[in-house]
Each structure stands twice: as C-alpha cells, then as structure tokens.
Amino acid sequence: MAWMAWTLPTAIFFGVIATLLVLFTVLAIRAPETPRRGVLRIETTRGDRLFITLLGAAFINLIWLAFVGPTLWWALALCLVYAAAVFRWV
Template sequence: MDWMAWTTLTAAFFGAIAAALVGMTIWELRSPCVERRGFLPITTSRGDRLFIGLLGSAYLHLLVIGVTDWSIWIASVISLVWLLLVMRWG
C-alpha cells in the first residue's frame, strides 16, 4: 500500500492551518465576534473571512501555477497578502 509522502513543507502548511483554526476558536470563545460588512459583498464573521481568505489563497496559487512561470514563493506571498486583506478589511 502506498502512503502519501508528507514533506516538511506540506506538514508545516497543514500545521499552520490547524494552528489558525485553534487560534480562531480560542479568540471566538474569549471575544465573540460581531458580524460586519467590509469590501466583501456579504456580512461576515471572523470565521467566514478566514474561510474566504483560505479559499481565495488556494485559487490564487492555482492561477499563478497555471498561468505564469513565477516561483511558488511569489504565489505564497500574494496569497498571504490576500488572506491578510480579507481578514482585516473583508
């Protein structure tokens, strides 16, 4: 049986996602969020913005990989900026 080969980078990525979810859960328990409107066309909570930011980051990675010959690190920086923008002003 072949198992998925986890690289250090892959484990770090999923570990960061898990840490973000745990952190958001603790933050929500300590300080319940009030839904608000930002530049996104819907009213969102912190969890909604995290989900939208992560989903958008995945699509940005696919776009950079599929359309350009840029480094994956450039895609990662662009995706991180997108995530931070959505979390702060989304």
C-alpha cells in the same frame, strides 16, 4: 499512508492550518465578535474571513502554478497581501 507524499512542506502546511483553526476557536471563545459588513455586503465573522482567505489563497496558488510555474514564493507574498485585504475590508 505511504501513498501520500508527507514531506516537510506538507507537514508545515497542515500544521499551520490546524494552528489557525485552534487560534480562531480560542479567539471566538475569549472575545466573541459581532458580524460586520464589508465590501461584499454580507455579514462576516473572523472565521468567515479566514475561510474566504484560505479559499482565495488556494485559487491564487493554482493560477500561479498554471501560468508561472512551481516557484511559489511570490504567490505566497500575494496570498499574504490578499489575506490582509480580506481581513481589513471584507
């Protein structure tokens, strides 16, 4: 896999995603959740909200790269605020 740039940030990114998936699987087994309706008026579970958060974070980072540049620390902060809002209200 020499074609891919496996740098430390890339490894951390995929490690965090894998850890989140394992964590949410364990949570679903240990504490099953009933779906709830939020501001989108659709029933969502923790896994659905995680997917919405990851998808939104990808778009936030892409838009940030397009308009601001490659310094993504503020985009990360914005993604964390977005994630908190999704898990609270969606």
